[in-house]
Amino acid sequence: MNHRKLAIMRLMDSRQKFTARELAERFDVSVRTIQRDLDALQALGFPLYTEVGVNGGYRVLPNRILPPLQLTQQEALGLFMMLEYLQQVPDFPYGSMREHLAEQYFSTLPEDVQDLIMRMREHITFVQHPGGHSEPLTTAILGAAVEKREIEFMYHARSGPKKVQVFPYGIYYEQGHWYMPARNKDRVLLYRVDRMQQLVVMESVDKSVPSLKAWLAAKEDRASVEVVLQFTEFGARIAASDVLFKSVEGHEWRGLIPPEEFSFTARKLLSYGPEVKVVSPLELQQQVRGILERSLSQYGGG
Incomplete structure (x- = not known):
């Protein structure tokens, strides 16, 4: 396929309508040459159709095939x-x-x-955690976020299943799981997508819902407490690939975390085992200790 035909495919894929004469003038060739090019593209399966009449011309079908890549x-x-x-x-x-x-x-x-x-x-191989369900759920969430539409679903939280209605900001993938931050009434909550079922996209639209990137870039406006963590050398290497703790310096991490996020943070820190210690605040220390004590109590003895 020559460069002119590829250029015509890219131009036509803009969904605009062109006459053969307009294309001929753009590429500085005859109308007959353009018509031969268009016939050749149709023969290759490029979905062109013709609109007849005074205002007619060539268009590409909505479910079009995009032009091929030219790669080394x-x-x-x-x-x-x-x-x-x-x-x-x-x-x-x-x-x-x-x-x-x-x-x-x-x-x-x-x-x-x-x-x-x-x-x-x-x-070469890529090792990932198995998914909780099939792809259509993440596809539906992403589509709803783009259109700023409300969604409804059953969520399996620690307290049991509950029906939820929220406006999703988008989804992001971290350490084997998809997460969805979403506006729930006057709060922003984070949901694990693999704990969601029976999702329905609603008719409600809220244009004030921010994009995921805008939300991530926005300054935290909730009251926060400074958290200080001390990592071992190995823990610091693990933290370097962690979205939350990657800014470790000299084995120490300092950051502001809202108290309502302490439970999530404590469980995340447990995955580091002995490679991290909570220096402050005391409340976060107690939450980590409480989870550890509940875990140990399952094994009895003493």
Whole structure:
């Protein structure tokens, strides 16, 4: 496929309508040449259709096929590895097409590149936690967040299942789980997506709901307490990849945390085991100690 045909595909994919004469003038060729190019693109499966009449022209069908990528061999290998990785992320939005996309992309590559990929697969793997349910839930949440629409679902909290209605800000993936911050009345709460079921997108729309990125960038406006943590050398290395504690300096972490988040923070700190110690405040120390004591009490003895 020559560069002009690729350029026509990209131009037509803008969803605008063009006449053959407009295209001919844009590419400085004859109308007949443009018509041959358009016929060739249709023969390849590019979904063009013609509108007849005085105001007619060429358009692309809404469910269109996007133009192919022009990649070097290194870029092609990198893209395939990214597709392989995405197949391992559970419940990835729009993920039902990942395996199909990888197979389709692989089949279009030259045989020598296919052979190289097959050999590379023996030397790389991506380990992820299994997902709680299928991808449509994260897809629905993401769609509702973009449209700023309310959602309703059953949530399995520690206190038991309950019906929830919220406006989602978006979703983010961290340490094997998808999380959804959302506006619940006058508060912002964080939900684990794998604990959600029976999700329904409602008709209510609230244009004041911020995007996930805007919310993450906003300054915390709740009353907060300074928390001081002391990490071991190994703990500091683990914390470097932790969204919450990655700003460790000299094995010490200092930050402001709202007291209502202490329970979440205490449980997160338990995953570090003896690699972290709560220096202050006392309330967070007591929450960590309380969880440990309840865990030990299950084993009896003394």
